[in-house]
Amino acid sequence: MGRWKATIAVAMSNYIEAGSIIAIATSMSLWEEAFGLDSLAVGLLSALSANAFGAAIGAAVGGPLCDRYGRKFIYTYDLILYMIGTLFAVFATNFTMLLIGFVATGIAVGAGVTAAWTYIAEEAPNERRAGHVGVAQLAWSIGPAVGFLLAIIVSPLGLLGARLVFAHLFVVAAITWWVRRGLGESQRWKDQQANPNRVGTYRGFIQLFTDRRNVVALLFLIGVYGLWNTVAGQAGIFQPRVYEAAGLDSANAQNALQVLVWTLTSLATYFGFMKYGDAVSRRLLYFIGAALGVVAWSVLIWGPPGWTSLLIFAVGWGLSAGIGAQAFYGLWAAELFATRYRASAQGVMFMLVRVMVGVLSLWFPLMLQEVGLHGVGALIVGLLVAALVIGTVWAPRTRGKSLEEIEVERYGRLLDGESSGSAASGAGSTADAAGGVEGADAAAPSRR
Template structure:
């Protein structure tokens, strides 16, 4: 349980960083007298986009080469440096540096967390354990927006205090991770490794057709959805303002409602159902709700009932939507030797796409308006819906070893047992040489 919580906290810290930025952008803009492009640059180079993209590209291969535990030893130290700079930022340049450092640390940690949780989880409960990361991620915005409401009267000082809170959480998480065990499946894979090159996994990843098709599938599922979620995460207060909600407190409370529902739906929807209910149907429901949410925002009159409808639909959609399934499928569809590298590359692509739009989002919101910009975002969500609905993989209930053997039959060594979900090989004999995952002993 301690391992699950401390690993999942990477996602809380990532989301908390994004919300700390989102709720402070207007205050920083006023404090330093910067224009909309400079605001977009802060968002684009932060944990929400390019900063996280760079961290993922670095952290993924390091995670595969030196172990999942290796990342957890160092990433939060870098993170604490970044948020400390944000707390004491006295200039635009210092703030930009803080956001970049924080983003790099976040990007390195998140792929490692999904990888670790999936490798430690029993086959029949993998969605439940990977969902813990999504649950923690959802708690980040919920707590972040509630804190923003509480400190809103303090102005920029309140925003600095939110960054200080993230520093404390990061330190406590780093402390909890000391002594964290390495995953058995990575140790077994690493014992067979022959290359000493850090980027060996990246080269091996692109050497197989099965991997390339999985990468395109996951880009379609996650990256297009994340373009929308990324803008909503960091610019939603501005979107609400464009829709007529000028009060910062009301904006933050609407977002707290979104994320409160996301927390509930992640637990009661994804974590409870995705291991035993048809995943394709669950994914389609979440995707359709997301499209419906933005359709309300674009086509309905900007009244409070309409905005509440958006908050409810988008909050529920996010709990059973593309990010939760991405974390699950990205862990299942790649071999152990490059599982984290694959997630690093995918996270890199997703955050680059978010960053490109983030650089101009405030300008587009002002120039073409919410209606036209909203239609573009609905188009991205539609792409994610179609890709996931048509090509959702059949991996439910299978061990990672089984999935790997099915996807890479040419790599299966003759005579080597392939474990099923009960820990037995195809003949029904117990596989005594495989260490029981730590997650088998965990209970939520």
């Protein structure tokens, strides 16, 4: 199967992840009314779903399994669990069934997204890695655009319409699972496994937390993605409530605004990140995306109420998400860790990030209700500013380099002697031995 076809098939994990979050967001008020749910139950459903703790569990388990049994092992079986979860949501008759469905889909996407980012980066050409990783981001942004559009179309059907949105995710997952059956295993993982002196999965997992270079990279990426996603996670699941707090009450108008947000995210991902992530300064590109996010939320929170502020927010946040923290996280998380624990590192980070989202999700509806949008505004903007500073100041110098070259620069050698087609050329340069997030970016201006 060609590289682009394989990339697209694996990237669909991001479509169904984002689609799940939007399906929950657009239907929560309907479930709330149908099952008589209170704010605590709503917070629990949100926190244990694909938006937070459910995905955290999947990532924590899926990452190490991905390193132990291979990338194909995860993306072969995760969608089966996902389809079961969506069926529970489609046919839910009470809170318990709905909760089981949300948890199952969350676990599945947590494992699947981790494997997807790892596989795509490992199989991508060195000079087009951002372009390929960007496909996952593109799928992630198309999912909400389609999800909100479907919500508008089926809104006259009430709860039945919400069930149909989940049903469409089941169909997409089934088709994706069928296509993935023809995918091969990551060549880099196979080369690493073939080395007789390779380190076992358990020992490698321990090294992930005992090697200073790994710990620094983990902290950097959590600072970039964790802080940003704590905001994005609330927006993904509670944006209708945020719009209500900003004075926009119409559900269809809210969903239409979200279609605009995610359409712009898709366009920014393709024309921004995928086109220029391998060609221009990544530090500059990241800064632009992060700054747009800060401006967008500041206008929504403190700007004059009305459609002008709402449209500025939609345009700014939509463009920001396309070239911002999540796209760069998917790229840097694969680049900054050796093959032996690349998926485990992503699993750990994705788990911690979704736990952060989950903790806030338990209280966000109540906070929004009690103190209003202005009350939570300082927290939202503060998190986004922190992510902007961390990602801009410590952006790693990895553009145009093979994963093996980056590994040599960061660790001094290829840890397991991987010998894929790109390894020979990648291992030859150690001039930038500081590597990763520990050196000054100015030392390699052509490879930001």
